[in-house]
Amino acid sequence: MRRAFDLAFWPVVIVLAVVLPPLYNDSYVMAELVLFGIYFAINLMWSLVLGTAGLYSFATLAFVGAAAYSCAWLSINHGLPWWAYAPVGIAVGALGGLLVALPAVRLRGVYFALLTIGLVEACNQYVTGDTANLGGAQGLVGADSIIPPSKQGLIDGYYYAYAGIGVIVIVALLVYWWVSSGRLGLQLRTARESEPVAQALGIDIPRARLAVFVITAAVLGLFDFSTLLLLFAMIVVGGINSPRGILLGTALLQFIEQHYVSWGAPRLILLGVIMLLITLFTTDGLAGIPAQIGRLLRGRGTPAADDVAAATMGGGPP
Amino acid sequence: MTDVLITAIFLAAVYSLVALGLSLTWAGLGFLNLAHGVTYSAAAVGAYEASIHIGGNAFVVLIGGIVSGALVGLVIFLVVFMPLDGRRNFDLRTLIATLALALLGENLLLDKFGPQPQTFPEIFSWLPTINIQGTNVTSDQEGAVLAAIVLVAAFVAFLDGSRIGLGVRALTQNVEGARLVGIDRRTAAFAILVTSGALVGVAAVLLGPVYFVSYNNGLQPMIKGLTVAMLGGLGSVRGTIAAAVIVALVESLTATYIGAEDVLVSLFVLIAIVLLVRPRGLAGILETTRA
Numbered sequence: 001m002r003r004a005f006d007l008a009f010w011p012v013v014i015v016l017a018v019v020l021p022p023l024y025n026d027s028y029v030m031a032e033l034v035l036f037g038i039y040f041a042i043n044l045m046w047s048l049v050l051g052t053a054g055l056y057s058f059a060t061l062a063f064v065g066a067a068a069y070s071c072a073w074l075s076i077n078h079g080l081p082w083w084a085y086a087p088v089g090i091a092v093g094a095l096g097g098l099l100v101a102l103p104a105v106r107l108r109g110v111y112f113a114l115l116t117i118g119l120v121e122a123c124n125q126y127v128t129g130d131t132a133n134l135g136g137a138q139g140l141v142g143a144d145s146i147i148p149p150s151k152q153g154l155i156d157g158y159y160y161a162y163a164g165i166g167v168i169v170i171v172a173l174l175v176y177w178w179v180s181s182g183r184l185g186l187q188l189r190t191a192r193e194s195e196p197v198a199q200a201l202g203i204d205i206p207r208a209r210l211a212v213f214v215i216t217a218a219v220l221g222l223f224d225f226s227t228l229l230l231l232f233a234m235i236v237v238g239g240i241n242s243p244r245g246i247l248l249g250t251a252l253l254q255f256i257e258q259h260y261v262s263w264g265a266p267r268l269i270l271l272g273v274i275m276l277l278i279t280l281f282t283t284d285g286l287a288g289i290p291a292q293i294g295r296l297l298r299g300r301g302t303p304a305a306d307d308v309a310a311a312t313m314g315g316g317p318p
Numbered sequence: 319m320t321d322v323l324i325t326a327i328f329l330a331a332v333y334s335l336v337a338l339g340l341s342l343t344w345a346g347l348g349f350l351n352l353a354h355g356v357t358y359s360a361a362a363v364g365a366y367e368a369s370i371h372i373g374g375n376a377f378v379v380l381i382g383g384i385v386s387g388a389l390v391g392l393v394i395f396l397v398v399f400m401p402l403d404g405r406r407n408f409d410l411r412t413l414i415a416t417l418a419l420a421l422l423g424e425n426l427l428l429d430k431f432g433p434q435p436q437t438f439p440e441i442f443s444w445l446p447t448i449n450i451q452g453t454n455v456t457s458d459q460e461g462a463v464l465a466a467i468v469l470v471a472a473f474v475a476f477l478d479g480s481r482i483g484l485g486v487r488a489l490t491q492n493v494e495g496a497r498l499v500g501i502d503r504r505t506a507a508f509a510i511l512v513t514s515g516a517l518v519g520v521a522a523v524l525l526g527p528v529y530f531v532s533y534n535n536g537l538q539p540m541i542k543g544l545t546v547a548m549l550g551g552l553g554s555v556r557g558t559i560a561a562a563v564i565v566a567l568v569e570s571l572t573a574t575y576i577g578a579e580d581v582l583v584s585l586f587v588l589i590a591i592v593l594l595v596r597p598r599g600l601a602g603i604l605e606t607t608r609a
Contacts, residue, residue: 113350114548121541122582265429272422279414280401
């Protein structure tokens with residue numbers, strides 16, 4: 001039963017992704033699906049840093065923002081076409097990742113979280129303060145887009161955007177599996193569980209962590225503290241260690257966030273409560289619940305092999 | 319130049335109030351309290367409501383801020399610390415749970431208080447303004463510095479003199495050792511979380527005239543507080559106060575000579591450089607603390 005579910009999961013997702021748009025053929029649904037793709041791709045890359053590497057980094061969104069702003073600025077001021085966004089975004093993201101990671105990978109646990117939260121807010125404040133070049137709180141408008149000008153705002157236009165984000169999601173999934181099941185993933189997990197062991201095995205921890213930073217930042221290539229919290233909640237609710245959990249968490253929370261907009265603030269209170277309950281009662285988010293129930297039934301409280309980002313964070317009770 | 323220094327002293331006084339709680343929560347209890355910002359906002363709203371419904375004098379408003387801050391601290395103790403203490407992945411799960419509280423609390427405040435920022439009552443207007451070399455020190459700044467000095471001194475006295483304070487200090491030095499000599503982690507956690515809520519509540523009242531009162535204005539002070547706590551070396555009281563002075567000086571210099579939007583950028587650069595040289599901040603230069 002579980003095996004069948006495991007095997008069927010991704011094919012079903014792919015079929016849904018292809019079938020849903022023409023079925024609804026509605027611009028609201030398309031806009032939601034595109035947004036979902038963006039969130040999902042970001043969350044996938046972020047969970048590589050948070051989960052696989054066990055680094056409490058909040059800088060991921062700053063890389064997304066830096067790449068997006070660079071591309072938009074170049075497009076408006078120097079006529080950069082949309083198809084050149086990918087290489088430029090990748091370059092900016094990788095460079096940003098490198099710059100942040102160089103000082104940060106030497107730090108442990110909480111210092112990492114502190115430094116990167118500060119970075120995100122600094123970027124946010126810088127961008128909203130710079131109305132002359134970056135449009136301030138309004139953002140940049142008028143950058144070239146994958147949607148041809150004639151199709152702007154039409155349902156056809158959304159299909160272009162959907163195809164574009166589809167490609168990005170597939171790339172993100174491939175990178176996720178490449179990093180997480182490859183040599184780098186193994187090194188990162190070892191360093192996460194025990195730094196001394198990893199060192200004894202000859203793993204260059206800063207180098208491995210630097211690599212995951214640069215790779216994830218390069219793939220990503222709208223941010224304020226609320227968006228950050230929302231995306232973080234998506235990852236946490238779904239389960240930090242599996243792409244499936246991230247997909248579920250992203251879908252569920254985006255649904256609540258967007259579908260109940262008319263509720264105003266109470267829907268976000270609901271999200272906060274869900275996030276809190278999931279944190280207090282599950283070990284690996286929604287995706288980990290079947291395994292957790294299985295362990296409970298068998299009466300064993302043993303931790304899963306690949307548990308929620310384990311204790312890299314320094315300090316705390318040993 | 320005098321005005322830069324006066325602003326710096328004012329900010330340093332407030333930032334040390336924000337940072338001390340964060341620093342002790344990390345060092346003594348091993349978790350990062352990211353609901354500190356929402357505690358600030360809730361305390362500002364509480365103090366504002368107290369000034370409307372009870373009275374606008376300094377005493378009432380300060381007590382309003384202290385009580386509401388301490389209450390949020392109590393909520394953090396009950397909802398985050400108690401259920402998760404001793405469980406697996408304590409540090410990550412408390413981080414997530416406090417973020418969840420931040421999301422929840424911010425929107426609760428938005429729902430109840432509304433999106434409109436409100437002006438905070440002037441509570442120190444009875445103090446005389448003084449003039450230092452041609453620069454006026456506002457009564458708000460004077461009151462804030464005085465109140466902060468009194469409270470930080472009281473807090474240090476509590477840490478140094480009381481039995482609970484002794485337990486807290488023992489926990490920041492060595493968790494296992496503290497347990498061996500029979501220090502109750504829960505009592506210490508209660509004391510730390512409630513007092514750090516109360517301290518950030520005072521900071522909210524003192525910064526009120528500068529930042530206004532709004533449902534989400536706690537983020538900036540929290541980030542400054544985190545910067546100070548990190549620079550000071552987590553768990554070190556003297557380091558935190560020294561770091562608050564440095565951060566406040568960098569902030570007021572940047573705001574005056576470069577631009578207000580570059581404050582966080584310059585603080586970030588400062589932190590990155592300091593941590594590259596000294597990954598544990600200033601602690602250890604001034605006193606010995608837990609690594």
